[in-house]
Amino acid sequence: MKKVLLLTSLAVISTAAIAFPNKNLEMVTHSGAGGGTDLTARMVASLSEPLLGKSITIVNKKGGGGLLSLDYVTSRPADGHTILTYTSGQAGEIAKGSSKTTLSDWIPIARATDDPQILMVKCNRFKDVNQFIESQKTKALTYGTTHLGGIDDVSAFAFTTKANVKTAEVIPFDSANEVATQIVAGGVDVGVLNLGEAKVQISAGQVCPIVVLSDSRMKSLPTVYTAKELGIPVSLSTVRGFVVKAGTPKDIVEKLEKTFIEAMSKPEFQKFLDNLGLDETSIAGKEVWSKQLEESDKEMRESLKQLGFIQ
Structure with missing residues (x-):
């Protein structure tokens, strides 16, 4: 009986993973409509919708230097249906300790711009x-x-x-x-x-x-x-990318990563990057994006502490 229940549970989990997304998604930004972050999110969302088979609604949570957007996504389930557009602005607030979250509370998916x-x-x-x-x-x-x-x-x-x-x-x-x-x-x-x-x-x-x-x-x-x-070991960028709440299943994270990379490889997004003076090297997957965020967080914490923004 236990074996049957276990197999049934595994089947349910597997089906849930395969079914993702099973409803429309939200992509949250901390900028107002028309801002650079908003435009990046809308571009990636529109190119990803046909690949996911669901619509992606842009949710603008402007205010608090990005804290409102962090709080909003934190309040949502860790099921991959709520995606945060993560930028240097929110990274700075996290580094200062202004947010209730830390970098470990987020799972990087993909980077869209590396400016x-x-x-x-x-x-x-x-x-x-x-x-x-x-x-x-x-x-x-x-x-x-x-x-x-x-x-x-x-x-x-x-x-x-x-x-x-x-x-x-x-x-x-x-x-x-x-x-x-x-x-x-x-x-x-x-x-x-x-x-x-x-x-x-x-x-x-x-x-x-x-x-x-x-x-x-x-x-x-x-x-x-x-x-x-x-010979000066400094590497800092204004970045825009995507993260989800920690606890999101690995297979869902991988599906989102694959989808976004495919979407951003399309000519429309390449033209978008070109208009910013950037190129295809801006686009990166989870591994590169994670490493960059970790290194940037360390650099910002060290500098902000010396500047007196962190006690």
């Missing part, structure tokens, strides 16, 4: 990257960022600290466009930006990327050194 942090300067301000670094050994440069305690702030601090130069004097601005404008105007020496945020100024020959904070050079910036090539 490296780039140090940019006014063109012809420095002869080369070596002069850029040498100049900071005797005098701190001003770094324009979008807000204190975020990925830009951490990038400026981590780079100058690990380069053994004067710690960056960070000046926060309301938008990335304002940072790019201030580089040109001479309001700041350096801007911490993503490639797409300064496309206009770069095309006009006003702003030049000088160091990319990534593991390898960007295809769109083949002549720009990475920090690691310069």
Whole structure:
């Protein structure tokens, strides 16, 4: 009798796994409609729906630096039907300890965009990257960022600290466009930006990327050194990807990973990446995405603690 019950239970579990998804899904973002994260989620959702055979509703939980989105998904069952669009913003709040959750409460599925942090300067301000670094050994440069305690702030601090130069004097601005404008105007020496945020100024020959904070050079910036090539162990990106609540069955996680990778391999998503100045290397599966999140969490915690955001 026990054997029959066991076999029946296994059959039910197997059927449930095969049936996934057995209802429509939700994809939760922390940005408002029309924002970069929202657009990324909508693109991936629309391309994944035919593959899953179910609709995916975008749920915008804006507020609290991403905390509302974390809380919402935490309150839902760990069955794979509620997917969180996870970004550097939420990662920062988790690193600060502002969230009820930690990184271990989430299972990474796939990465959609990997937009490296780039140090940019006014063109012809420095002869080369070596002069850029040498100049900071005797005098701190001003770094324009979008807000204190975020990925830009951490990038400026981590780079100058690990380069053994004067710690960056960070000046926060309301938008990335304002940072790019201030580089040109001479309001700041350096801007911490993503490639797409300064496309206009770069095309006009006003702003030049000088160091990319990534593991390898960007295809769109083949002549720009990475920090690691310069002996500075810093790799930080503005990322967007997908995670589910811890406890979600392994086979469901694997199905979502396979589905999203297939969806993001389609020409429509490749064009979306191209418009951001990115390429197919942005797309990654669970293993790469997990490793990046762990390394970024460690880097952010170390820097935020030294900056005084973590007691």
